[in-house]
Amino acid sequence: MPELVTPSSWSPSRRDVLRLGGLGALALALTACGGPTVGGTGSSTPSAGTGIDWSSITPASEITWWSNHPGASKEVEEELIRRFTAQHPEISVRLVTAGAGYDEIAQRFQAASGTDNLPDLVIASDVWWFRYMINGQIMPVDEIFAHLEVDVADYNPTLYGDYSYDGKHWAAPYARSMPLFYYNKEMWAAAGLPDRGPETWAELEEWAPALREQVPADGAPLGLGTGTSWSAWWFANMLWGQGGQYSQEWTVTLETPEAVAAGQFVHDLFHAKEIAAVGTDTNADFAAGVFASVVGTTGSLTGLLDTVSFDLGAAxxxxxxxxxxxxTGGTGLAIPSSRTPEQQLAAAMFLAFMTDPENTAYFSQSTGYMPVRTSAQEGETMSAIYDSTPQYRTAVDQLATKARSQDWARVFVPSGDQILTDGIEEIVLKGTDPAEALAALTPRLERAFRENVEPYL
Amino acid sequence: MSTLTAPARPATRRGPGRRTIRLRTYLAFLLLAGPNVALLLIFVYRPLLESLYLSTLQWNLGSPDARFIGLGNYVEWFTAPGTGTVLATTGVFTVATVGGSLVLGLALALLLNRRLRGRSAARTVVFAPYVLSGVAVGMLWLFMFDPRYGLVASGLGMLGLPSPQWYTTSPWALVMIIVVYLWKNLGYVALIYLAGLQAVPAELRQAAALDGASTVRTFRSIVLPLLAPTTFFLLVTTLLSSLQSFDIIQAMTQGGPLGSTTTLMYQIYQEGFVTGRAGYASAVATILFVLLLAVTVVQLRFVERKVHYA
Known part of the structure; x- marks a missing residue:
């Protein structure tokens, strides 16, 4: 009698299982390598223009916008969408909370690159838009804005110019900010100081002993936060004030005497003179009276006005x-290059609408970010705001008189901000010798440029 | 399927040949094992292979172009000045969290194994943090550790001690995330140990007691050896989980201050998504994979030999 092979007498051997797995693995290995194109460098360099006849395109009926709602602006953004759809009922806008901050949005946007899961409009902060651009992820807005007859000359030249590279603009300004010096007017008065911010850092140094008497033992005359997208922003003001800069175009200049002097200044501010202290939430500590003053963004003005129980000074x-x-800082909005022309056109219409004089004034009034249109800065809405809340005026005036576009090492070199933050934190948190801390950054920045920027330029 | 389970037919009738049955059985095997194997291949092995491939590239995340650099990323990682710090941080974090959770988890399990009033409620309370989201736990503890307003600062204040600057000083930030990790994962270890304790035969303890063994001696000579399989299981699972922990670090310190809480796992995220060096991040991921594999093999080969299964 022949031996029957029944299920109970057959069980897959280790070889069977391995064979099955091996076949699958082989198939996977053959299909796994679907990532970037290997070999060519520079082919992702952004194209000179889209070359699309925009007049022949019909805008898409639905677009998606990835935002982190800067300045707790979700409701404001929803209102902007309502206003837009009232004017353009044929286009609906889906607002997606794609991160808690600029960095999270950028990480998600980059990770989604090459997939269909991309937005039609995306937050592009001062330290991220250039990376999107060299990766070929966003399109220039010049041609599409020309087709839509957007009055780009009315954008504040500094704020619009921040997104300019290679003769093109790669985003439009949206939630734009600058650091401001906020102070507690009551503490200022109690310390016998004039009702204004210090004109120079040396003046703050003179005022510090009187201010120290107004704060608790664990407080300080000035609160400064640390962390990425922040430390290297406020430090730029101190660096420029000493005559230094992070870089001259692509050449890192952190070992110049001026840069080292700036590092020494911030070192003394925290360690030798103990004028400043760090805080995890400096605005909350400032509101609680732990700090007599704080460096904050214009975007936190509305929030501070709501939370502080004292007269708030902005200088x-x-x-x-x-x-x-x-x-200058904050964020603009960019249009991804891989979307269809229909989606890009609808996104550009929405972008132009949101940043028109009336809506930028509304956004500014609601958040404290600066209006991005010159006409809006002196328009009716903003004038009424300046009258009722003069602190708003400070940011706009500072933009006109003191604004300076940022150094390339921070905003154009991928991870430049992170590298600079490491150096500043070395000085602030550990008290490392400034010359040593800043010198250590140069090779890191140069390497990042060499690997991540130079091949794409 | 029914044909497969049918009894063998009489030998007088010619049934399906051996080859047919073998084929059918093999098809059934494919049908049953195939989906699981496919899932494993797609979601585990494919990313693994892809990561291995990406680790040989110099590639900006988001860029359509990359450059093949062979082992360049590995060479860079092994020669980078910060690698020692990352390894040391990973080592301290792993030893503290694995050792701490085993010791404290066992202590907690011993306590919960006693006949106490409210024992069931206590077990639920102890286990609850384990099922919470790591991000939520991290955010909650951030408030608790606030050096000015936090519960920890208040507690230390009552003892006359100043609160360390948990967020901004190197050793304290690491201590902070270790404490939070232990709090979150202790319930899991305690629960598994509790199950192990309940499997220890009561007669052995009674016999030991009759022989005059003290509680400590009974624990050391009877309970602990019988818990060895449980301890081994927990050692493997907590070690793997600790080496892969990410959520608490992301929610509380983002690897800072000054990289003092950047573990290998967190470095992968930072290099891949913050710095955008996807190739380098893949190389670090491969190194972590090899490390995990080596640790697991060592545990299975050498530690398990010392485990006595009852």
Whole structure:
């Protein structure tokens, strides 16, 4: 009788299982390598223009916008969408909370690159838009804005110019900010100081002993936060005030005497002179009276006005011995290059609408970010706001008199901000010798440029 | 399927040949094992292979172009000045969290194994943090550790001690995330140990007691050896989980201050998504994979030999 092979007498051997797995693995290995194109460098360099005849395109009926709602602006953004759809009922806008901050949005946007899961409009902060651009992820807005007859000359030249590279604009300004010097007017009065911010950092140094008497033992005359997208922003003001800069175009200049002097200044601010202290939420500590003053963004003005129980003073960032300079910052909005022309057109219409004089004034009024249109800065809405809340005026005036576009090492070199933050934190948190801390950053920045920027330019 | 389970037919009738049955059985095997194997291949092995491939590239995340650099990313990682710090941080974090959770978890399990009033409620309370989201736990503890307003600062204040600057000083930030990790994962270890304790035969303890063994001696000579399989299981699972922990670090310190809470796992995220060096991040991921594999093999080969299964 032949031996029957029944299920109970057959069980897959280890070889069977391995064979099955091996076949699958082989198939996977053959299909796994579907990532970037290997070999060519520079082919992702953004194209000179889209070359699309926009007049022949019909805008898409639905677009998606990825935002982190800067300045707790979700409701404001929803209102902007309502206003847009009232004017353009044929286009609906889906607002997606795609991160808690600029960095999270950027990480998600980059990770989604090459997939269909991309937005039609995306937050593009000062330290991220250039990376999107060299990766070929966003399109220039010049041609599409020309087709839509957007009055780009009315954008504040500094704020619009921040997104300019290679003769093109790669985003439009949206929630734009600058650092401001906020102070507690009651503490200022109690310390016998004039009702204004210090004109220079040296003046704050003179005022510090009187202010120290107004704060608790664990407080300080000035609160400064640390962390990425922040430390290297406010430090730019101190660096420029000493006559230094992070870089001259692509050449890192952190070992110049001026840069080292700026590092020494911030070192002394925290360690030798103990004028400043760090805080995890400096605005909350300032509101609680732990700090007499704080460096904050214009975007937190509305929030501070709501939370502080004292008269809030807003002043320009102080000057240094070699002059002045306050960095612009915040975010713009960019249109991904891989979307269909229909989606891009609808997104550009929405972008132009949101940043028109009336809506930028509304956004500014609701958040404290600066209006991005010159006409809006002196328009009716903003004038009424300046009258009722003069602190708003400070940011706009500072933009006109002290604004300076940021150094490329921070905003154009991928991870440049992170590298600079490491150096500043070395000085602030560990008290490392500034010359040593700043010198250590140069090779890191140069390497990041060499690997991540140069091949794409 | 029914044909497969049918009894063998009489030998007089010619049934399906051996080859047919073998084929059918093999098809059934494919049908049953195939989906699981496919899932494993797609979601585990494919990313693994892809990561291995990406680790040989110099590639900006988001860029359509990359450059093949062979082992360049590995060479860079092994020669980078910060690698020692990352390894040391990973080592301290792993030893503290694995050791701490085993010791404290066992202590807690011994306590919960006693006949106490409210024992069931206590077990639920102890286990509850394990099922919470790591991000939520991290955010909650951030408030608790606030050096000015936090519960921890208040507690230390009552003892006359100043609160360390948990967020901004190197050793304290690491201590902070270790404490939070232990709090979150202790319930899991305690629960598994509790099950192990309940499997220890009562007669052995009674016999030991009759022989005059003290509680400590009974624990050391009877309970602990019988818990060895449980301890081994927990050692493997907590070690793997600790080496892969990410959520609490992301929610509380983002690897800072000054990289003092950047573990290998967190470095992968930072290099891949913050710095955007996807190739380098893949190389670090491969190194972590090899490390995990080596640790697991060592545990299975050498530690398990010392385990006595009852």
């Amino acid at each position: 320009y960032m102080p000057d240094g011995p070699a002059g002045t300079g306050v960095p």
